[in-house]
Amino acid sequence: xxxxxxxxxxxxxxxxxxxxxxxxxxxxxxxxxxxxxxxxxxxxxxxxxxxxxxxxxxxxxxxxxxxxxxxxxxxxxxxxxxxxxxxxxxxxxxxxxxxxxxxxxxxxxxxxxxxxxxxxxxxxxxxxxxxxxxxxxxxxxxxxxxxxxxxxxxxxxxxxxxxxxxxxxxxxxxxxxxxxxxxxxxxxxxxxxxxxxxxxxxxxxxxxxxxxxxxxxx
Amino acid sequence: xxxxxxxxxxxxxxxxxxxxxxxxxxxxxxxxxxxxxxxxxxxxxxxxxxxxxxxxxxxxxxxxxxxxxxxxxxxxxxxxxxxxxxxxxxxxxxxxxxxxxxxxxxxxxxxxxxxxxxxxxxxxxxxxxxxxxxxxxxxxxxxxxxxxxxxxxxxxxxxxxxxxxxxxxxxxxxxxxxxxxxxxxxxxxxxxxxxxxxxxxxxxxxxxxxxxxxxxxxxxxxxxxxxxxxxxxxxxxxxxxxxxxxxxxxxxxxxxxxxxxxxxxxxxxxxxxxxxxxxxxxxxxxxxxxxxxxxxxxxxxxxxxxxxxxxxxxxxxxxxxxxxxxxxxxxxxxxxxxxxxxxxxxxxxxxxxxxxxxxxxxxxxxxxxxxxxxxxxxxxxxxxxxxxxxxxxxxxxxxxxxxxxxxxxxxxxxxxxxxxxxxxxxxxxxxxxxxxxxxxxxxxxxxxxxxxxxxxxxxxxxxxxxxxxxxxxxxxxxxxxxxxxxxxxxxxxxxxxxxxxxxxxxxxxxxxxxxxxxx
Numbered sequence: 001x002x003x004x005x006x007x008x009x010x011x012x013x014x015x016x017x018x019x020x021x022x023x024x025x026x027x028x029x030x031x032x033x034x035x036x037x038x039x040x041x042x043x044x045x046x047x048x049x050x051x052x053x054x055x056x057x058x059x060x061x062x063x064x065x066x067x068x069x070x071x072x073x074x075x076x077x078x079x080x081x082x083x084x085x086x087x088x089x090x091x092x093x094x095x096x097x098x099x100x101x102x103x104x105x106x107x108x109x110x111x112x113x114x115x116x117x118x119x120x121x122x123x124x125x126x127x128x129x130x131x132x133x134x135x136x137x138x139x140x141x142x143x144x145x146x147x148x149x150x151x152x153x154x155x156x157x158x159x160x161x162x163x164x165x166x167x168x169x170x171x172x173x174x175x176x177x178x179x180x181x182x183x184x185x186x187x188x189x190x191x192x193x194x195x196x197x198x199x200x201x202x203x204x205x206x207x208x209x210x211x212x213x214x215x216x217x218x
Numbered sequence: 219x220x221x222x223x224x225x226x227x228x229x230x231x232x233x234x235x236x237x238x239x240x241x242x243x244x245x246x247x248x249x250x251x252x253x254x255x256x257x258x259x260x261x262x263x264x265x266x267x268x269x270x271x272x273x274x275x276x277x278x279x280x281x282x283x284x285x286x287x288x289x290x291x292x293x294x295x296x297x298x299x300x301x302x303x304x305x306x307x308x309x310x311x312x313x314x315x316x317x318x319x320x321x322x323x324x325x326x327x328x329x330x331x332x333x334x335x336x337x338x339x340x341x342x343x344x345x346x347x348x349x350x351x352x353x354x355x356x357x358x359x360x361x362x363x364x365x366x367x368x369x370x371x372x373x374x375x376x377x378x379x380x381x382x383x384x385x386x387x388x389x390x391x392x393x394x395x396x397x398x399x400x401x402x403x404x405x406x407x408x409x410x411x412x413x414x415x416x417x418x419x420x421x422x423x424x425x426x427x428x429x430x431x432x433x434x435x436x437x438x439x440x441x442x443x444x445x446x447x448x449x450x451x452x453x454x455x456x457x458x459x460x461x462x463x464x465x466x467x468x469x470x471x472x473x474x475x476x477x478x479x480x481x482x483x484x485x486x487x488x489x490x491x492x493x494x495x496x497x498x499x500x501x502x503x504x505x506x507x508x509x510x511x512x513x514x515x516x517x518x519x520x521x522x523x524x525x526x527x528x529x530x531x532x533x534x535x536x537x538x539x540x541x542x543x544x545x546x547x548x549x550x551x552x553x554x555x556x557x558x559x560x561x562x563x564x565x566x567x568x569x570x571x572x573x574x575x576x577x578x579x580x581x582x583x584x585x586x587x588x589x590x591x592x593x594x595x596x597x598x599x600x601x602x603x604x605x606x607x608x609x610x611x612x613x614x615x616x617x618x619x620x621x622x623x624x625x626x627x628x629x630x631x632x633x634x635x636x637x638x639x640x641x642x643x644x645x646x647x648x649x650x651x652x653x654x655x656x657x658x659x660x661x662x663x664x665x666x667x668x669x670x671x672x673x674x675x676x677x678x679x680x681x682x683x684x685x686x687x688x689x690x691x692x693x694x695x696x697x698x699x700x701x702x703x704x705x706x707x708x709x710x711x712x713x714x715x716x717x718x719x720x721x722x723x724x725x726x727x728x729x730x731x732x733x734x735x736x737x
Contacts, residue, residue, distance in 0.1 A: 083573050087581060142573070149572040153647040160646040160669040161317060171565040176299050184583040186561040187532060189296035191423040196413045198292065199425040200236035201436045205373050211365040213734050
């Protein structure tokens with residue numbers, strides 16, 4: 001149930017919803033005029049030199065839609081956003097979060113996929129100058145990565161948007177998996193499990209017993 | 219009335235005990251459909267279904283065209299994420315142009331009535347008075363509309379929640395309201411023998427919710443109405459100032475264009491909802507310059523809070539009680555509705571912080587409860603067809619921002635009075651309140667800018683306003699579109715001003731009212 005094409009597509013649309021309504025023109029204009037845009041422009045001058053150890057790390061063959069850098073961004077974001085180790089919550093190793101994100105990403109409409117891709121690149125690279133980390137997001141340590149997300153949650157409209165989009169992709173991909181439900185007592189679908197009877201269609205109204213509106217009165 | 223093993227008969231009408239006869243994309247074999255009818259109705263939700271039944275039982279040949287799919291109740295999955303894909307407009311991602319207001323609407327046979335929370339209010343008196351005062355609508359009063367309300371209330375088994383339908387979240391928050399001395403009441407809902415699954419927003423699998431899918435649509439079909447799903451109307455056709463029909467496309471669930479469709483009909487009833495109805499009219503070049511304007515939507519916050527004790531907000535009837543203390547505009551102009559939610563929604567509505575704060579928050583998911591705020595927003599929005607896509611231009615106006623903040627502060631107070639440990643503010647940044655003395659300081663940090671607030675609209679309305687003055691209304695007081703004969707509007711687009719309460723009963727009543735006047 002958890003990863004049918006229908007639910008993948010819906011989850012993808014939901015996660016990207018804040019971005020879906022920003023037209024490409026508005027997205028670029030906002031990004032370029034905003035502090036995030038300034039950061040990426042500045043960062044862009046040396047982002048090509050700002051290599052990361054993850055650039056040489058492999059991506060699983062099963063990943064079909066995420067680019068190399070997107071995969072590692074979400075891998076790192078998942079670690080930062082869902083530090084479930086040592087809690088009763090389901091371990092990340094048991095939930096295919098990245099596979100879910102990959103499937104969701106593959107179902108986004110082309111124009112939206114393009115904007116999400118640009119936004120993810122912006123988020124990753126802007127860390128070089130935004131907050132003066134000097135490193136891409138994927139290379140930030142846990143505390144710096146958390147602080148980076150929090151700063152974007154308070155930032156310009158495009159920063160707030162990307163903070164929401166990345167978090168929602170990760171959160172939804174984890175929590176839609178039924179394996180994550182028992183530790184929080186979530187029941188999931190219940191009607192068939194509880195054996196609830198189907199009532200069917202309501203009987204046709206008995207018009208003679210209903211108030212008649214003026215024009216209908218016969 | 220006679221009953222056979224699988225059919226029910228009343229007079230000459232008969233209907234199946236379950237399911238609905240619908241022509242779907244998979245049933246269409248040719249690449250062109252040519253149909254005719256006395257009346258073609260665009261949309262099968264609250265407005266379309268009631269219109270279809272009322273006109274079909276008068277003997278008119280009725281054809282209902284629904285853009286969304288036909289999903290029988292038994293196929294509902296009770297998985298909210300999956301339901302968004304199959305049952306909601308734009309797969310649940312319909313949003314305003316700023317991207318910070320989700321506009322949730324059903325898009326399936328039965329429309330939003332399939333996925334709503336069953337809450338049933340009559341139109342408040344002060345709203346009728348406003349319509350009279352500002353838009354010249356003298357025909358609409360509580361007394362004149364009473365027969366319409368009574369019909370629909372009886373037909374849809376609308377009744378007040380009984381004690382067992384007040385779930386734990388509603389009981390806890392009722393106590394908070396009482397401590398504050400606020401008026402709190404059980405909702406009325408259109409439901410038979412609620413099974414307390416908490417999955418209203420994913421459709422009622424066992425057909426207890428009295429949505430159009432199991433009431434007016436099968437009743438209309440029993441009187442001969444034909445229903446087509448997967449059928450997107452692009453244009454209303456007209457000649458010499460008179461409607462002649464519609465044209466559109468049959469598109470399957472994978473988005474494949476299966477066939478073109480053209481319907482000849484002298485009467486067209488627009489009931490596609492407050493977003494799609496003006497879009498179709500604009501694409502058709504019909505109506506005056508008010509089509510699409512005056513859009514309102516009840517922007518809502520879902521104000522979540524963590525309690526020391528387990529609440530399990532996904533268990534029991536989803537909507538139990540509401541606070542009407544502030545409903546009248548003179549008292550604040552907002553309503554607080556106590557609502558449950560599931561795990562998928564919970565992880566998206568609040569921003570408790572990054573990393574460990576979020577994990578702590580979700581670990582306590584079973585301890586969460588929530589309040590939905592509704593305000594009487596001004597009609598400041600506009601729906602516009604942009605040539606290749608629709609645009610919902612709606613920003614929370616500065617006139618409405620104080621009401622939103624007042625409703626938020628009241629919701630926080632109610633949570634704290636009910637014993638909440640921490641109330642999360644619906645913002646893009648992590649803001650919360652743990653004691654009453656901090657409410658003003660924290661809430662006043664919120665500003666009315668795009669992407670700062672997390673808002674949802676469940677009630678788009680008002681984009682084809684009815685009224686007596688063509689300068690500020692698209693339709694006349696009988697629901698007739700100005701500028702062309704034979705086109706009627708019978709959905710929430712008609713509402714002259716926002717209702718402040720859940721609009722389904724008002725839409726049912728208005729659709730019945732308009733259907734009575736179709737000539």
